[in-house]
Amino acid sequence: MQAKIIIKRKFVAGKRKEIIALLRELRSGALNRPGYVSGETLTSAADPHTMVVISTWQDMESWYKWKENSTRETLEKMLETYQKESTSYEEFTLGAFIPD
Template structure:
């Protein structure tokens, strides 16, 4: 099932060139991973130092493999140096139907 991963980052002012280089390298490496479909980077209009990256993967397992890889974690450590706060993640599955069990209803 297709997975959409929302990655929220806010950066400290300055060092834009270094930040963009790291993000571009990270995206280039992600694109070579099994299951990677696409990525989008959205910048907040009111706070241009904050962004949301939407990654699309063939499965949540493909994302987990990349998320937990040494290669990705190396980039994450470098990116964190420029961030105002820790990265936030949200993992979503495309078209997953809710069942009463999923939302805690009694049968």
């Protein structure tokens, strides 16, 4: 089942060039991963230091393999040096399912 991952980051001011370069590296790495479908990066209109990435994967397993990839983990640690707080992740699957 298709997976949508919402990744939220709040960055410090003054490091836009470095942040964008790392985000591009992450996207480039994801593009080459099995199961990657698409991604988009959004900047908050209310707070330009808050960014959200919406990443779409063929299934949750493909996402988990990329999330746990050592190259991705290294890039994520580099990004965290420019963040006000830790990255937050929300993971969703496509479709309406309400458990009993």
